[in-house]
Amino acid sequence: MLRFALIAVALLAAAWLLVRLWNEMRRTDVDWRGMAFAAGFVALAVYLSQVTDIGGFG
Template identity: 45%
Template sequence: MVRLAVFALLVLAIWLVVLQLLRLARSKQIDWNGVAFAIGFVALAFYLRHVTGIG
């Protein structure tokens, strides 16, 4: 029962953070090319770690 309560609180906290980020994204000009590059860089790093086993 305690595990379920902790999980529910964690999901709620993540949801609130996502909502705050969405509000921030709407109110400011964001360089989406930079954001996409950063996400792609991290995804490529995980992929290469998986393929090569190094890291």
């Protein structure tokens, strides 16, 4: 029961943090093209690391 309560509190804290982050991101002027490029670059690096077995992601 204690484990369930701790998980519930952690989930509520994570949801609260996501809502605050979402509201903060909506208020600011963010370069979404740059963010998408960075996310794509990281995703490509992880994918190529998995495919070629070179690197530290696998």
